[in-house]
Amino acid sequence: MAELMNIHIQGGRVIDPANNIDRVEDLYVANGNIIASGDAPDGFTADKIIDATNQIVCPGLVDLSARMREPGQEYKATLKSECAAAIAGGITTSCCPPDTTPIIDTPAMANMLTHRGREIGLTHILPLGALTNALGGKTLSDMHALHRAGCVAFSNANHAITNTMVMRRAMEYASSFDLLLILHANDPWLSDNGCMHEGEISTRLGLAGIPEAAETVIVARDLALIEQTGVRAHFARLSSARSVDLIVQARKRGLKVTADVAIHHLHLTEYDVSDFNTLCRVIPPLRSERDRDHLRTAVEQGDIQAICSDHQPHERDAKLAAFSEAEPGISGLETLLPLGLKLVHEGVMDLNTLVTRLSSGPAALLGIKAGSLSAGCLADICIFDPHEEWLLDSAKLLSKGHNTPFKHWPLKGRVNTTLLAGNIVYSRV
Amino acid sequence: MRQHLQYTDNGKLRHFLSIEGLKKETLQQILSTADKFTQFGQRDIKKLPLLRGHTVVNLFFENSSRTRTTFEIAAKRLSADVINLNPGTSSTSKGETLLDTVNILEAMHTDLFVIRHAKSGVAELIARHVPDHVHIINAGDGQHAHPTQAMLDMFTIRQYKSTFNELRVAIVGDILHSRVARSQIHALNTLGVHEIRVVAPNSLLPSQIERLGVHAYNDLQQGLEGVDVVMMLRLQKERMQNAYIPSEQEYFNLYGLTTESLAAAAEDAIIMHPGPINRGLEISSVVADGPRSVILPQVTNGIAVRMAVMAMVLGGEGNG
Amino acid sequence: MTKKIDVDVSVLLDKLVTDLTPLLAINPVIIGIHTGGSWLAEILHQRLAINEPCGSLDISFYRDDFSRIGLNPEVKASDIPQDISDRHILLIDDVLQTGRTIRAAMNEIFDYGRPASIHLCVLVERNGHELPIQADYCGMTLDLRPDQQIKLTGPEKLSLMVGDLAAGDNQS
8 A cells, every 4th residue: 555645735716515515616525534724734744736726625435235246146247447447437446236246234245345445446345135034035144243343234135035024023123233224125926027117118018027016116115114223224226206205204203224225226217228229128117208307306305315326247158148137227327417517507406415426324224424624524525526528438447347238428516636544546647 | 211121223123022122012012913913822733843942941040830830831831941940049149149049050052031029120130131132031020020820811801891991990908019010010000001009908909009090999889890800919927927917807898709799790790810829818609600700821821921922022133 | 313214105015916916816814913004904904804813912022121121011012813834924123224123023923833834024114134034025125324313103104204213222
């Protein structure tokens, strides 16, 4: 690891939602931390000056879900390649879902990932522990030990826990230790062998559909259990307007639930699948325009507290198949921020709100120290140019997965520099 | 997007993947060309030299001896060489992808593939990855499309009803799982029929089917009221197992085409079925074999229509 | 640019009727090739007072340039009303140039049966033969530049038009 430098970030527009800051000012980094803002502290001499004029300086992004494919699926991607992609996207904290091979249901696996993350030294890797052993939905995992080993939250990934009694017990147990549950709402019987949103397009294409009820049925079920057990819970990757409404109502009743959405659900809809485009095969599926618009409003208003990449890199063959046989997922680390900025440019939300949803919002719901530029915080910083126009060329992505439907999209806004714990780990200039 | 894929830049038909995306003129040209080919079918020498030197590969990943046979006859009547391949699931178990199979065959100088597959979208996937001189005809992909079947159905309707404009057509049965129904709906709409009705219980109707330009009915009587063409669909027996409908008996009682239920239709209504027929399930034998059934002519017409599609797709661009 | 040439088609037809009359002895079946040949065949059929119906051929499906130019969207049906096995055929077309149309027509006729003989009658035979095919009866011969084309227009007022070949035009 490089020697820690004194860094002076000069002239950038600092957006730090955790501290309600949005102004042009300088930042000072030393010993891996942010030590001051505005005027230089006494005796500070910079080893490096970063000219951030006309750029935004914000906390390094906190991504609630990035599948780095290691261990187990290194033919798709590796921690090394994906961490490099993450920092190119300004992401300094990445949560790894538990569905690696082997599954993160032992402290050894959690330790291994954290250790590997530190070894690579590009982004903080936070493992998410399996909620049930082998993600099987039958017996509880060693949640407490996993937590001690670094798991910040617990999830059953996309493996539905259909036994409501098991879900109840998992919630009760987790709540004993104030552990956070990340829930993926999906009813496997209603989803059946569906591969896209059930609606006009699935009818035209003759593809089995996943009805909206497959999500809302479980959101409603889990909300009832959350209310019963008092567990801290977070709904991952909402796809439908109806789910948002259910969660908003629950929060009004005092339930402490949060939710996130994947960035692609804020841009794409079922119409993007119209030509059997496997790059738009995702779980949960892209739904109607009405759903997308409602999700956008919910993000803007704070009913959804975080936007994540839901990064799922794939090798070429995974997408070169019949739609129903193609593997779901989009490679999304490097497009998270630019696509978020597109929403700002389209007037869906303002820049501060976007930065909140990408940094302080996810950090707060996870309960971790990140997403902030306060003095004393670890210097995880993202510096980006909000105006630079560029065309996405999927072949040039740093991620090993080039599976993105956003190729050839004109984008505006690009990361120039990323700092991790006071080290410049990514620089485009 | 699909329109662009099926046509060359000069507007000539390059692939035949789905009715959706095809212009009315193209459908009409298929019908009139098939007409000419029908006449040659009455000669002793049924062959025409049109596709001599061309190789047609029937790539049937999903089995169907009936459809494959008609494509084979059609190709041979145009003097093409025909190869039949049934990769089935054996290729995929060897780890060979769909495109690998196509690449290998294409290296053997095949210019036309007739493809049938159990998954929707496969014909289109392959069409996007073949070089310019290779053509694809979709012989049925999953639940998405079966365009040659729809065309032979249109051809048959035209034989008995001459114009499309005033026709009321009812499609009865498992619309949800039917690629034939989807293609028929697109063809009927493009050719400008007066009204299309789909008749089925809600569990067999696809989501938002009315957006495709049809009226949905749950009641067979009402659905058949005054229609000129009744198109029956085959019901797979496993639908009972998967809780789509209760029993064969109930289905036949409510949706089976019998002399009684047929009475609601126009007096000269014709009855069609893509085959194979489940006698006593979707249609009674009396009706299937009766005077208004055109099920057998459908089969004969299948050859001429497939000849027409092959000829249009393989012919050069020229000015002709 | 096309122009009508100063030849009276009816004069040519008179000549053909005279020349063809002896052939009536072998009871020929008249078959015209679409489109111009069919018009001529109808006229000759009537003027020669033949009882049996006149046949017509559309050679679109027998052309040798299908790979280049594709299907003719205006293809008409071929119609040979009788069994032509062992019959003498009088094949009629408007212009004979390369000979490919006649070859295609003969191929098609042989798919209907085995004729005893085929006699070819054309209104105009011109230079530009590419195959060893010539007319047995012809109204007139003509030499044109390779970039020129001659067409029979009709069916109302039959007349011969000479024009410059447009790029890609097909020659019969």
